[in-house]
Amino acid sequence: GENVEQHPSTLSVQEGDSAVIKCTYSDSASNYFPWYKQELGKRPQLIIDIRSNVGEKKDQRIAVTLNKTAKHFSLHITETQPEDSAVYFCAASKPSGTYKYIFGTGTRLKVLA
Amino acid sequence: NAGVTQTPKFRVLKTGQSMTLLCAQDMNHEYMYWYRQDPGMGLRLIHYSVGEGTTAKGEVPDGYNVSRLKKQNFLLGLESAAPSQTSVYFCASTSSGSDTQYFGPGTRLTVL
Numbered sequence: 001g002e003n004v005e006q007h008p009s010t011l012s013v014q015e016g017d018s019a020v021i022k023c024t025y026s027d028s029a030s031n032y033f034p035w036y037k038q039e040l041g042k043r044p045q046l047i048i049d050i051r052s053n054v055g056e057k058k059d060q061r062i063a064v065t066l067n068k069t070a071k072h073f074s075l076h077i078t079e080t081q082p083e084d085s086a087v088y089f090c091a092a093s094k095p096s097g098t099y100k101y102i103f104g105t106g107t108r109l110k111v112l113a
Numbered sequence: 114n115a116g117v118t119q120t121p122k123f124r125v126l127k128t129g130q131s132m133t134l135l136c137a138q139d140m141n142h143e144y145m146y147w148y149r150q151d152p153g154m155g156l157r158l159i160h161y162s163v164g165e166g167t168t169a170k171g172e173v174p175d176g177y178n179v180s181r182l183k184k185q186n187f188l189l190g191l192e193s194a195a196p197s198q199t200s201v202y203f204c205a206s207t208s209s210g211s212d213t214q215y216f217g218p219g220t221r222l223t224v225l
Contacts, residue, residue: 009153032212043203043216044156089155098163099144099207100171101214105155 002027004092006104013080014112021107023090024072030092033073034101035064038087047088048075080111115139117217119204125223126194134189134220136204144207145187146171146214147179149200156203162187194224
């Protein structure tokens with residue numbers, strides 16, 4: 001069935017360094033790829049998304065890249081700050097009329113001061 | 114504009130008890146979803162609804178029922194709770210053509 005694999009499961013970086021989280025999806029019909037950030041005890045919140053007709057999207061320190069041929073997409077956070085510490089989830093969705101997501105299993109990012 | 118709200122925030126049940134979780138949204142969204150979140154397993158879809166009066170099964174529907182009698186509300190029911198249903202439950206909603214799902218604050222359920 002449809003699947004989204006996410007790596008790594010945990011990631012520790014020094015403040016100011018970059019962090020990269022990678023996801024691979026199985027369904028080639030997927031066309032929408034959101035990234036959510038979830039702080040401890042809080043709800044997931046959308047931080048950036050990308051559609052299949054775009055290869056890269058940036059929003060200040062956050063960027064997402066998409067490789068449709070390889071069926072993988074990545075989240076890049078530059079100049080990391082302690083407030084970036086959270087769990088990050090990728091997801092994939094296809095045009096089925098339901099807007100359902102398949103989520104990855106999450107990456108716990110720790111930014112060390 | 115409250116967005117997506119969930120009731121209750123916390124609940125402890127004994128095995129075999131029943132309960133209903135309420136999700137409400139004030140954004141006039143057509144689509145609503147119930148997820149459960151367990152450590153190391155991400156968010157898994159339990160049931161979803163594409164409009165008032167409709168429901169459908171997600172990845173992990175067993176042991177749960179849902180109803181969408183009003184567009185703004187999506188109810189998740191546990192008829193006979195089991196310890197395996199101990200989890201954090203999130204509701205989400207989106208509108209047609211938007212793709213982005215907006216999440217509620219979650220309900221932490223413990224089944225003893």
